[in-house]
Amino acid sequence: MSTSTVPPDQQEQQPTVAALGTSFKDRLQQFLAFASLIVIFVFFSVASPNFFNYANITAILFSTVVIGTLALGTTFVIITGGIDLSIGTGMALCAVISGELIVNAGLPVPLGVLGTILFGGLLGLINGFNIAILKIPPFIATLAMMLVAQGLALVISHSTPIYFSDAPSYIKISTGHLIPALNLPNAVLVFAFLAVVSAVLLNKTILGRYTYSIGSNEEATALSGINTRKWKMVVYALAGLFIGMAGVLISARLGSAQPATGAGYELQAIAAVVIGGTSLAGGKGSIVGTVIGALIISVLNNGLQLMSIPQEWQNVILGCVILVAVYADMARKRAA
Amino acid sequence: MDQDRAARGQAEEPPLLKVQGVSKSFPGVKALSDMHLDLRRGEVLALVGENGAGKSTLMKLLSGIYPADEGAFFLNGAKIQATGPKHAQELGISIIHQEFNLMPDLTVAQNIFIGHEPRSGGFLLNERRLNSQARSLIEGLHLPLEPKQLVGNLTVAKQQMVEIAKALAYDAKVLIMDEPTAALNEAEVGVLHGLIRRFVKADTGVIYISHRMDELKAISDRVTVIRDGRYVGTVDTQQTTMKEVISLMVGRELAGEARPEHVVEDREVLLSVTGLSTKALLKDVGFDLRKGEILGFAGLMGAGRTEVARALVGADKVDAGTVTLRGEQVHIKNPADAARYRIGYLSEDRKQFGLLLEQEVNANIGLSSLQELFQHLGFMKDKAMRAKSREYVDTLRIKTPSVAQTAKNLSGGNQQKVVIAKWLVKDCDILIFDEPTRGIDVGAKEEIYRLLNSLAGQGKSIIMISSELPEVLRMSHRIVVMSEGRVTGLLSAAEASQESVMHYATLRPDESAEDAAELGLDEPALVAARTDRKAGER
Numbered sequence A: 001m002s003t004s005t006v007p008p009d010q011q012e013q014q015p016t017v018a019a020l021g022t023s024f025k026d027r028l029q030q031f032l033a034f035a036s037l038i039v040i041f042v043f044f045s046v047a048s049p050n051f052f053n054y055a056n057i058t059a060i061l062f063s064t065v066v067i068g069t070l071a072l073g074t075t076f077v078i079i080t081g082g083i084d085l086s087i088g089t090g091m092a093l094c095a096v097i098s099g100e101l102i103v104n105a106g107l108p109v110p111l112g113v114l115g116t117i118l119f120g121g122l123l124g125l126i127n128g129f130n131i132a133i134l135k136i137p138p139f140i141a142t143l144a145m146m147l148v149a150q151g152l153a154l155v156i157s158h159s160t161p162i163y164f165s166d167a168p169s170y171i172k173i174s175t176g177h178l179i180p181a182l183n184l185p186n187a188v189l190v191f192a193f194l195a196v197v198s199a200v201l202l203n204k205t206i207l208g209r210y211t212y213s214i215g216s217n218e219e220a221t222a223l224s225g226i227n228t229r230k231w232k233m234v235v236y237a238l239a240g241l242f243i244g245m246a247g248v249l250i251s252a253r254l255g256s257a258q259p260a261t262g263a264g265y266e267l268q269a270i271a272a273v274v275i276g277g278t279s280l281a282g283g284k285g286s287i288v289g290t291v292i293g294a295l296i297i298s299v300l301n302n303g304l305q306l307m308s309i310p311q312e313w314q315n316v317i318l319g320c321v322i323l324v325a326v327y328a329d330m331a332r333k334r335a336a
Numbered sequence B: 001m002d003q004d005r006a007a008r009g010q011a012e013e014p015p016l017l018k019v020q021g022v023s024k025s026f027p028g029v030k031a032l033s034d035m036h037l038d039l040r041r042g043e044v045l046a047l048v049g050e051n052g053a054g055k056s057t058l059m060k061l062l063s064g065i066y067p068a069d070e071g072a073f074f075l076n077g078a079k080i081q082a083t084g085p086k087h088a089q090e091l092g093i094s095i096i097h098q099e100f101n102l103m104p105d106l107t108v109a110q111n112i113f114i115g116h117e118p119r120s121g122g123f124l125l126n127e128r129r130l131n132s133q134a135r136s137l138i139e140g141l142h143l144p145l146e147p148k149q150l151v152g153n154l155t156v157a158k159q160q161m162v163e164i165a166k167a168l169a170y171d172a173k174v175l176i177m178d179e180p181t182a183a184l185n186e187a188e189v190g191v192l193h194g195l196i197r198r199f200v201k202a203d204t205g206v207i208y209i210s211h212r213m214d215e216l217k218a219i220s221d222r223v224t225v226i227r228d229g230r231y232v233g234t235v236d237t238q239q240t241t242m243k244e245v246i247s248l249m250v251g252r253e254l255a256g257e258a259r260p261e262h263v264v265e266d267r268e269v270l271l272s273v274t275g276l277s278t279k280a281l282l283k284d285v286g287f288d289l290r291k292g293e294i295l296g297f298a299g300l301m302g303a304g305r306t307e308v309a310r311a312l313v314g315a316d317k318v319d320a321g322t323v324t325l326r327g328e329q330v331h332i333k334n335p336a337d338a339a340r341y342r343i344g345y346l347s348e349d350r351k352q353f354g355l356l357l358e359q360e361v362n363a364n365i366g367l368s369s370l371q372e373l374f375q376h377l378g379f380m381k382d383k384a385m386r387a388k389s390r391e392y393v394d395t396l397r398i399k400t401p402s403v404a405q406t407a408k409n410l411s412g413g414n415q416q417k418v419v420i421a422k423w424l425v426k427d428c429d430i431l432i433f434d435e436p437t438r439g440i441d442v443g444a445k446e447e448i449y450r451l452l453n454s455l456a457g458q459g460k461s462i463i464m465i466s467s468e469l470p471e472v473l474r475m476s477h478r479i480v481v482m483s484e485g486r487v488t489g490l491l492s493a494a495e496a497s498q499e500s501v502m503h504y505a506t507l508r509p510d511e512s513a514e515d516a517a518e519l520g521l522d523e524p525a526l527v528a529a530r531t532d533r534k535a536g537e538r
């Protein structure tokens, strides 16, 4: 009986939560994710001579921007315990809409961009309505939207790409250099801005609080007098706005709206969110994690390509990375 | 009843809260019919009734979670119609629901003020003010909580305190508590009652729903009885006996108290545990379980009783210790493994670990014995399963329109009965029941005690963990008392008394025994006392 025991009042008090809502453990997770990002980055720098140079880093950042923008919105959705499968093809549809508005209808670029983003918001709002009001499970509702968006993108564009050759200012949205000293394409700046906005929304506003709250215990949240249906619609609509922005960023980067692309991005974005430590069960997650997750995925995509690993094998490796990342996260939580 | 109404008509002041002629039906169930009650200013009104009588439903109607089919509610004489919990709270009615309604991933402060977050400008949260508001509320209520603690890491008792803080965060006139003490032990109940007394003033009132008859005397001024959704009567607590209340509740005489049969001391030892330790809490726990024995486990919050059970069935990782079953050392890796050794574990947390809420009663009862009883070459034997389910629905008086009812539509106590039935159906040699009678009405409790006794009579061994000391004292052949992760006492039925159990339960390994006894025995608000003292030491 020599060892002293922990008093019951204290033994349950795990490290407390900091003001931002991220605990020490979450920080550690982000640190681990960040460390693996560095490891992967160094590995490719050594393994492939073409990896570490300005052009390639820019390419990596561009692809991070697209996956990352989708992943930002999806982080909110997943923290509520939901899922959004419509983001990939939704993005293609938004790109097409942008082409229709700016190239075919001749709207001024700012107006066209605004219209596209709002259109994305509308897609999300429809998802939100189907999920929150009609009570269709998120997986099904957004799967349906994924198909609808894929079809509509082809129908509206008559299955042909729309080129923005006559709207150079549109292309500048992604490829221009607003701050020459920084030497980074605008898309990266836009993404950095969006990430900051998302982090503030998630950690500092009631929207963020209710996002965590719904994911943590939806029934209890409703019984606390919060209109959970409304807030779920808001969250999906927000994810929709991010779809719209991703649609603008990708089409501006490519100089064209490609109606047939898009499928597959949703899985990459979800993978980025999950690698970043957000729990598919809801209630937990962070924006920093998602940004790191998006970087890991695009670095992997890019590096494996440079090493001339066939696309099929890239997917195999990516799948394994997701498994390892999520397993490591869970094992760490169990050990803690 | 008419007398009652007349008396009320003469009173010059309207009651604080009046429920008039309220009815509510669910598919296949008439939950309430023409229910009425009065809550006076400055009183604690206990509302009692059997499981499924309609108590929780009445409170949900009052807070506007469902609309009532008929009837009306009056607050201070004015008709009110809450459109939802938030509206009810704005009207001055706060409800602590039967099931926990907290967000485990949020902090204490975030939970307390959910929906009322202090903001710095429209949309932005003011986290600092949130935490300081929570701190002053917590301190005003003398609760041992920290604003920044994650609720998911708190014990059940502390979660209950968060619920209370949440309910009292606003200027509540009527506080409704639906079985607030179901998960608490004596000391914690003392703390809660202290809180309630401080809350009740000249212009406030409390409706207190409980199945623990012993505490009605301690806290309530009057008792209103509801049976099958109807008003039965109201009595002054001081002028009645619990026996009278119970007979009003069940509408029949209860059979005498079930008592365990005497067990011969030299029965063979079935299960022997030595040196059981876990990283988190348990230190060198050891005990023997005999064949046909009901072994009670008593202790305070955080004593480690549930941890012993979880470690035993392999739900938690064990650091050290040996388990000997029928003379052979065994290594139980997980609950499925435990089931193979014919050990069953009924968890204290029915919503999380006990029930398939979305599934039928029938599927729940049959779940753990599908393999042995209800399948043939992998095909389900539905008929046999339904028959067995019906049998237990009858013996345990589970109130449900049919065995095909979805479990979540049952009242809280009836859900608990379903979980118990699940383990009674399965043919285990060792049953570990963690808080088996939580939320169960007096009549059904007797039924369960009788079943436990007959199981023991058949040679099954039962470990019963309970925070209700009278229950442990009455049902156990021997009692293991735990404190802070260790076994501090082992008492035979003859030696055990409220005092002796509490003595061992408050023994602290790192303190002198007198010190602990002085702290534990004379102070009901044990939890608060300890925390205060600890704060003082720093």
Ligand SMILES: Nc1ncnc2c1ncn2[C@@H]1O[C@H](COP(=O)(O)OP(=O)(O)OP(=O)(O)O)[C@@H](O)[C@H]1O
Binding pocket: B026, B027, B029, B030, B031, B049, B050, B051, B052, B053, B054, B055, B056, B057, B058, B098, B399, B400, B409, B410, B411, B412, B413, B414, B439, B441
């Ligand atoms: N949503 C629902 N759908 C169908 N039936 C319901 C629903 N809610 C309650 N009931 C039924 O209404 C009756 C009253 O239930 P209620 O929860 O009010 O009982 P209670 O008095 O609170 O019981 P307990 O003491 O077990 O908590 C029960 O028969 C229950 O099965």
Ligand SMILES: [Mg+2]
Binding pocket: B055, B056, B057, B098, B178, B411, B412, B413
């Ligand atoms: Mg109830």
